[in-house]
Amino acid sequence: MEILQGFVDAVVGIFNSSGLTTLNWQNYVMIGISIVLLYLAIKKQYEPLLLLPIAFGMLLVNLYPSIMSAPSTEMIPLADYVKDHTGAIQYPITELNGAEYVNYPTNGGLLWYLYQGVKLGIYPPLIFLGIGCMTDFGPLISNPKSLILGAAAQIGIFLTFTGAIFLGFTAAEAGAIGIIGGADGPTAIFVTTKLAPHLLGSIAIAAYSYMALVPIIQPPIMKFLTTKKERSVVMEQLRPVSKLEKIMFPVIVVIIIAIFLPDAAPLVGMLMLGNLFKESGVVERINKTAQNELMNIITIFLGTTVGATASGQTFLTFATIKIIVLGLIAFCLGTAFGVLFGKIMYVATGGKVNPLIGSAGVSAVPMAARVSQKVGQQENPGNFLLMHAMGPNVAGVIGSAVAAGVLLNVVG
Structure with missing residues (x-):
């Protein structure tokens, strides 16, 4: 039963993080526009050297918006940081509710x-x-x-x-x-x-x-x-x-x-x-x-x-x-x-x-x-x-x- 519940939770988690729940109508319209631009670049050869990568970049960001997200910082418990990292702590330590946290930078999107x-x-x-x-x-x-x-x-x-x-x-x-x-x-x-x-x-x-x-x-x-x-x-x-x-x-x-x-x-x-x-x-x-x-x-x-x-x-x-x-x-x-x-x-x-x-x-x-x-x-x-x-x-x-x-x- 626990295995079944774990499987269900995993499926629900995947669904909730998928584009089916995170994308809106504007994203789908832009996906359609990007496909039209890809057609013009490939089939009609309209300025393909630039139109093709532009259209594909447009497609990517509307399918997966985080690919253009800027880096930010998040506070993680100092104990968790020490567990995952070796060497000196390079980031500011903040005390919150009696516990120590590290302001650790997150990675930005590739693009x-x-x-x-x-x-x-x-x-x-x-x-x-x-x-x-x-x-x-x-x-x-x-x-x-x-x-x-x-x-x-x-x-x-x-x-x-x-x-x-x-x-x-x-x-x-x-x-x-x-x-x-x-x-x-x-x-x-x-x-x-x-x-x-x-x-x-x-x-x-x-x-x-x-x-x-x-x-x-x-x-x-x-x-x-x-x-x-x-x-x-x-x-x-x-x-x-x-x-x-x-x-x-x-x-x-x-x-x-x-x-x-x-x-x-x-x-x-x-x-x-x-x-x-x-x-x-x-x-x-x-x-x-x-x-x-x-x-x-x-x-x-x-x-x-x-x-x-x-x-x-x-x-x-x-x-x-x-x-x-x-x-x-x-x-x-x-x-x-x-x-x-x-x-x-x-x-x-x-x-x-x-x-x-x-x-x-x-x-x-x-x-x-x-x-x-x-x-x-x-x-x-x-x-x-x-x-x-x-x-x-x-x-x-x-x-x-x-x-x-x-x-x-x-x-x-």
């Missing part, structure tokens, strides 16, 4: 520890290091006017920042929301951890979702704002860029940015360091490690822990809906202003610039540039805009980091 790299602003700059190793700034150096298009695409960030304040968000929260318009996930995460860490889950998922949906969101805007004649423009071949120019570029950029906008130095500095690894040609081992092994490890940690911030209780709010809508507006405005400034350059150059390359001013590299190429070829099969679009595209990476520095300086 909480990995999340400290996000919280402390370590992972995003390291991602930029890897991006720098994989980026060719040659098209931007060859055509410096591309900087204008990269800068124009950041206008959506500041317009959305203003709109978010109007809708009741604080200036810090509005800055974190506006940066979604840059279509740069690491930058969005970096800014959000500094300005509004409580919104990290919503903003990160919105940023990476819109990055993944670039081929769907951008073409209608591009076609609406341009004529068939403008989309058919064939641009002249870019001039060759020397090795010296490519080596000098990251050094000059980091000096200028660090002096005039130091808040952007962590992102821009690591981006340019990675690019210098690539272009110098003397640290091939470091270059390969930064763009492969290091980049892959940080991507796993970053994606999984960011997804784990999207628990049902914090994510399913009206504020989240507003953030997702504002993020979409920011991204659309960034695309639109890039194209509009492209039209200005089209007129100023007598029809030598295809306005479509302005849409690549958002920093979704190289997807936005590929979209410019695809839309251009739909009008003129002999049109090759990819290298021309890469100029505004990599300018957008720098531009979004600069915009982040401006927001951190103004509202941080």
